[in-house]
Amino acid sequence: MTTQTTTAQTPGSPTTEPNKGLIGIPEHIGRALATAGGALTVISTFLAWTWTSAFPGDLTYYGYPGGLQVLVLIGGALTTLFGLASYGTKGLRWLTPAGADSAIKLAATGTFATAWYTIIAISATLGGLVHLEPGGWIAAIATLTALLGALALPFERPEPDPHDPDDTGWEQFRHHTRHALTTLRAAVASGRTKTPRELPAYAEILIIVAALTTGLIVFTYGIGTSYDELFVGFLITAGFGFTALAKAGLINRVSAITAKHRNVTLIGAFVAAAAFPFTQSDDQYATIGVYILIFATVALGLNIVVGLAGLLDLGYVAFLGVGAYTAAMVSGSPSSPFDIQLPFWASALLGAAVAMVFGVLIGAPTLRLRGDYLAIVTLGFGEIFRLAVLNADGTSGPDITNGSNGISSIPNINILGFDFGQEHTIAGFTIARFANYFLLMLLITLVVVVVFRRSSDSRIGRAWVAIREDETAARAMGINGFRVKLIAFALGATLAGLAGTVQAHVTYTVTPEQYMFAHVVPPNSAFLLAAVVLGGMGTISGPLVGAALLYLIPAKLQFLGDFQLLAFGLALVLIMRFRPEGLIPNRRRQLEFHAEAEAPTVLSKSGA
Template identity: 45%
Template sequence: MSTNTALPDVLDDSDVSRRDRLREQHGAKAPLLALAGGVLLLVSGLLSWSYDDRILGDISIRFYPAGIQIYAMVLGLVAVVLGVLLRRRPGWLNPGRGLAAVGWGSLVFVVVALVTIARQAGGSININEGGWVALVGALLVFAAGFVAQRFELNVRTWPRLPGWAEILVIVVLMAVLLFTTAYTLGLDDSWTFVCLLVTLLSVAIALVGSGFGEYVGFVGGNNRRVLLLAAFLVAFLFPFTQDGSDANMSIATQILIFAATALGLNIVVGLAGLLDLGYIAFLGTGAYVGAMLSQSTFATIGWKPPFLVVMLCGMAVASTFGLIIGSPTLRVSGDYLAIVTLGFGEIFRLAMFNLDGTNGPDLTNGPNGIPAIPDLNFFGWDFGKVHTVAGIPLGRFSNYYFLLLLLIAFVILVFSRLNDSRIGRGWVAIREDERAAEAMGVNVFGLKLLAFAIGAALAGLAGTIKAHQDTSVTPDQYIFLESAFLLAAVVLGGMGTVAGVLVGATILKLLPEKLRDAADYRLLLFGLLLVIMMRFRPEGLVASKRRQLEFHEDDEELVQLAQTEHLEEAK
């Protein structure tokens, strides 16, 4: 079946843009360009890129690819595969869109690599032949992606594989995810990390744009329980890939705490549509409760209950604060609610400074906070010691990682159950149109207050674990910028979804850790990322089809997919 969408003859040249004319004239060359560019990228991985083996890893050796040489070969391989598929034009794939993503990604990747080599080696004269061959290959793939967009998909019929084959696809994808995650966290050089990130993003976007991504979603939809089990198994096995190192596990635990807190905020913002700019205060409430009831010599409360009781106390206190703050403030909405919650976040931080025994009750030790919080000990399992499991040492952060996995599982369960319940549908109705929801009999104020209370409770629960993992709690940890990053994780990942928030939290916590060379430009890069997202994908990285329709109402393909998704949910 041909998927060539040539323009009708009735259109005059004046009605056709220059870009479309170029695509019509040279569209048939797209497979050849893709193959040529892909082969050049593959060849460049076998050549030397720089004479200095200290730049971007050891990329000076020929016929022994490493680092960015391997990344170039991956991009070349994807370009070759898409070029072959474009020539054969299968009815259920759209390789033209994928080539466009690989073209952009290859070009950005090669430019970043060459600029880095030139800057660190003292000029572009020090770039070896591999870099220039890669640049020519990237330009060819970019040109192929530009002209290949004339080939559009007419009909998609997803082939159904046997059950065991679909499960095998999920297992292979999860194994690739585990390996890629472990390899990514193992990179120390910032610019090598950037090159890998560009490669992974371009390949991922290419697969999604070509139709592979939706096919994986189709397979995952047929095996949801298997997919969920495989995802948690991959997360569980991750510490066993670190060989006892705590460097990457420290980052992983911070990501999990951040993600658990962001999921709680997702209830308030993503489901109920309430803009909360002071949500970090609830995490701080749980952390201070955990610190004050801990075994620390600086703890200000004499009661030392078991940690399970401490977790419940942290949830209860944070939820109470949510009710206290929500009762008067939820009478307003929109910008006014954002301003009030912003004020609450600052009031909490300043209150923690003043509860030092001089300006108020002696509860928090003021700006000094509560240090020397001991590690947890569950049934003889000391979280501060190294434990050996299956011959692999698991350090302190690995121990907290497993506990935080249980926390994430609990938060996801709560979020999913609420989202699928009448309460969740009431929140969505309030988010869409508060007046219409109230006219239909929805208890608007009560559901708003419940969203605040539940979201605060989940953040307080995460805070109690954070206090022990960090070994100290101070007011400076809970500034407004942290609330802004939590909100950005929800918006960036996709409001109202679990996977989206996990992706957003991972990106916003991982990038600052790996891009320490660009620490001075952190906020600038953060702002540019949000601007780009709002321009090209305002619904978030991982958004439901119904959410996408709010921003892309004219996309007929999305309408059909959203209707299919709605029918599946109804079943």
């Protein structure tokens, strides 16, 4: 057996040759620099960064971080926590089950990027570096120090000594696993150690509550960013922070806890979302919230078709339009050709039913196709729907949809005397029109989540997954592929139609341009599919998160003008490059994309 010359260094213990990172600084020095730099960054946020309040956020106060300083404070705190955890600090090791080095690198890089972006923005806005106060210079030096220290940490974890130079990677992995289990059993038998114990149930529930509260705070902060520089800084900090937590293994650990308490998580998420309107003083951001929920609900319905059944549907937004147009026609609009005003529950059921019928009619002749051919046909259906409602104006076709003018003046929803268009006071909080619709849409989202969850766990759900993985093998096992795919198509269309009935009342007007394949403002088929893939196919929370990001980011990047779609597309490319399985993937897809990381690579005798 050969001995590796490069050995892992445990903090506080000497080694023959310390590991070195990208810049050649010894590992223990780099770890100290990263930790100290993170702590100094936190201190710098309590100092003034500029002398004038002309820069947005007013960074002139001492002892009170504001604006972009808050984001730098969060990044510095994460860097410091991960740095202390890398030393094995008691109570912090729980935060880094997968190791702290990668998390330190990402947190330090994100903090450096946010701080230096702020300094450059201050200089560009005010006219030079002379407008910086000492706090700004300290932040620049501290974040640079933390970044250099993080770069000194090894990028690859040292591998153990090979059992046999001729062994394959899998054989080596089996050997070391066997050896570790034998050692653990011997230690437990001798009483030297104890098997790791699970947290008590109340502690796990508290962790779920903390995670949901953090999610609500981050979501509310992202929507409420009042100027462009703050939102860009928020994107940098949130992106690097989330990736750092994922690399540390904390995201997977919390996900395992939430999967164990699924009912508690579902109820807690609903309560946290319902609290959002009560955190707003007006309808400015509740408007964005209700549109995000509509987008997310439709994306979750598409997730049944794409994520579970594996059917590439590029015309899914048409089912949203079917539901919206149906509700608009029977809700008493003066632009409707039908003199009908049904109560909302009836129009909602009718819109969902009509969308389901369209799903069956479109799916029956087309679902025998696969892959790209199915995608082309569904794309054609989406365009046919748009052109049909555009021409049904009484001139080019029957007078049904009022053509390009659409159906306007759709009345507000009124359920049991509760007018969703009026302000209401609940528990001392005044909620306005869009907040009312937010709560209604939240209830519909909950219904869709329950339907998705029950369907995916059922026999038909397992059949969908089997069809997605290998349709030929599924057919050989007795699964009726056509019937199973048709059920998925019809169910997805029903859920989209249900969301469309609320959209018609929220927007007051439905027009053909709202249901194009690609449109600047979501929802559209391209954005819906991107939300499913970006968030995580086959999961519940993935499309919800993906839809929120894909709606919020374009809405906040309008200051880029013509470069908005360029920046947005670049962000999507980077996310898909570094996390192709999605932001919140299921375990199966994560293994598909990262199978090479499941077994360690074999080091050669030379250590190369």
